Amino acid sequence: MGNRDAVALDDPVGESLRGHHAHLARRFGRAATYLPGVATFSAVTADPDPEEWADLARLLGPGEFADMFSCPATPPSDWEPVFVLEGRQMVWTGGSRPHDAEVDTGVIELGADSVPEMLDLVARAQPGPFRPRTHELGTFLGVRDNGTLVAMAGERLRPPGWTEISAVCTAPEARGRGHAARLVGALVARIVARGERPFLHVAETNTGAIALYERLGFETRKHVTFRGFRTP
Template sequence: MVNRDAVALDDPVGESLRGHHAHLARRLGRATTYVPDVATFCAVSADPDPAEWADLARLLGSGELADMFSGPATPPPDWEPVFTLEGRQMIWSGTGRSTPPRPEADAKVLELGPGSVPEMLGLVERTRPGPFRPRTPELGTYLGIRDNGRLVAMAGERLRPPGWTEISAVCTAPEARGRGHAVRLIGALLARIVERGERPFLHVAEANTGAIALYERLGFTSRGHVTFRGFRTP
């Protein structure tokens, strides 16, 4: 596997918006954010001044969510806190209980196209894996598993800082759990990411101990603690 510097993971949103996802970004000064239908995430510089916060507020609009992801910068006092979630960032170490299969090796795993978006949104509504919007699938490849034609599990690629790809939206319908669907999907994504010379990483809520244990079995190791924060613009 190509050895990459993990510094880009300190600001995965900003690095993605300045690079691979630049075509999905809105900018004003040094403030950046995704197009609203793609993602809620936004980014500012490491030490933003009042003008930069004002630019971000203008980008988002009055009373809108500023999803700062894991960025450490704190907005001005008149930005209302909306949520705080403790989590961790994990990196795939290249080892695990099995070698990732080639993408075409598992016939159960299917690539999801634009026509699958309504089903994907429905599955997200039922399982709540995290932020997901109508154009989120434009961030990367999304894979799914169907049961009698119905989408019951999916996972995909989200943030793309240089040299890295984030695995996200890993979810399975309640009635289809316990069948190894998440392992199949993550394995297929790992193979795709590694084949193009990038390293997989992901984020997970600290309270989701079951998911953390699964990721560790698949070869992910913890890089560090992160705090996800959201604010409401004035």
């Protein structure tokens, strides 16, 4: 994979908000963020000046959460740090098609009518941020056991040529059955089929997930730091 092919992954939030997710964006000046209820991620340009940070502060409002995702730019000193999380960005390098053609067995698509169940699963499995309208970012797939949603995964950021796999989670009582691998495999197959490449982000401390993704054909592209702030 050439660096040119992956340059959009250096600013996945901004590239998504300017492109595939423009219909889900709010913007002021050069700053942008997602609509409330969709995602908390915000974006500024590669080398933002004080005016651009002021634009983002006006866009979000006073005392509001600014989730800067993997953006390395530092906001002004009156922005209060909320969290710092070390992680990595991984890209799928498994070739032209997923290894297991049967990964889709038992996997179902989840729509707006499944949101209450999805939010309940997220509350129990804690995969990371997921909101009532997050499912609008892309396709979400799930696995049911006796009618109960026990595992899911979906598409999130969409920089040009790429689709991020996210919200990979399994209910505590259903772990160890291969649900995550099947769901990620099914999403990889769909993403590759439409001519895009899968990528994902994972916390550095989540060694089990990193090992799973490596088995499924993902490799680390770069290490990133996720950061959140509160506006003045």
